[in-house]
Amino acid sequence: MAERILRQPLLHLAPLARLFPYGLEIDTIGYIPEKKNRIHTVFNTFNFSFILSGKGDYRYENTVYPVQAPCVLTQIPGIPMDYGPQETWEELFFIYPLTAGPILTKRNYMNRKNPFWQIGSSETFFACVDDFFANVQALESRIQTDVIDGSCEQMIRTSLLEAGRLEAGTASPYLLDIEHYIDTHLHEQIIWEELCDRYAIHPAAFRRAWKSCFGIPPGKYLGEKRLEQAKRCLVESSFSVKEIAFLCGYSDELYFYRLFRKKVGMTALEYRNRFKDIFIS
Numbered sequence: 001m002a003e004r005i006l007r008q009p010l011l012h013l014a015p016l017a018r019l020f021p022y023g024l025e026i027d028t029i030g031y032i033p034e035k036k037n038r039i040h041t042v043f044n045t046f047n048f049s050f051i052l053s054g055k056g057d058y059r060y061e062n063t064v065y066p067v068q069a070p071c072v073l074t075q076i077p078g079i080p081m082d083y084g085p086q087e088t089w090e091e092l093f094f095i096y097p098l099t100a101g102p103i104l105t106k107r108n109y110m111n112r113k114n115p116f117w118q119i120g121s122s123e124t125f126f127a128c129v130d131d132f133f134a135n136v137q138a139l140e141s142r143i144q145t146d147v148i149d150g151s152c153e154q155m156i157r158t159s160l161l162e163a164g165r166l167e168a169g170t171a172s173p174y175l176l177d178i179e180h181y182i183d184t185h186l187h188e189q190i191i192w193e194e195l196c197d198r199y200a201i202h203p204a205a206f207r208r209a210w211k212s213c214f215g216i217p218p219g220k221y222l223g224e225k226r227l228e229q230a231k232r233c234l235v236e237s238s239f240s241v242k243e244i245a246f247l248c249g250y251s252d253e254l255y256f257y258r259l260f261r262k263k264v265g266m267t268a269l270e271y272r273n274r275f276k277d278i279f280i281s
Helices: 098-106 123-137 142-163 174-184 192-198 203-214 218-236 241-247 253-264 268-280
Strands: 010-012 028-035 039-042 046-060 063-068 071-075 080-096 116-118
Touching (some): 063 071, 080 142, 116 142, 123 142, 142 174, 174 203, 192 203, 218 241, 218 253, 241 253, 241 268
Antiparallel strands (some): 010 028, 028 080, 039 080, 046 071, 046 080
């Protein structure tokens, strides 16, 4: 288990450049092992407060939510916030800028009608917490900054899945399993029908549940992941563009060339030449 510690109470990541920006870059991360004070304020950012231990309450508009860790509180810009521990609680929080609002909403991470969710005793969630702190403690370059962005989103997504709060109704951990399978088999042909058969779910129901969870259809998710992997290979490896295309699941290299240029705005070689020196430095 990773030690829960940050080098400083607040980590401001907004000024750091990203090699692979994808629209949901974290602004600030904070960790308070023993929070004692109550918060009365209106935020101008989108925030997620992960209560890892302890209890208290969260007063949101006309509702009072009893807080019992582990759970998540969200703070939406312009809405008065009133929350705090009964004595102390352990809190990890993420701050996103106003510009992240549309993406947070589209991906069902932020919903004014559902500002709070209980996670329950989840080994999966706390494994994400451990991974998060391990990644933050390794933050030494711009490369790791991209990892932190992904780690923060993974914690949000996992907490929602474990809470079973997805619009699709009974969001099962099978979605996490399929996501892990996709992420580790990008070089292979993904046959959706076979994955659905494995979990005994109808393909149409799977597509609805997946889109409700991730905000995009499964095919588009796969495409974005493959393109992201290709970008990393271009700057982190010496493989040829043709080899990278096949390693990332593109059986037609000419299709990969055209797609990369269309999506990224430059050829794969131009991308490598532009960012290779940054990675090495």
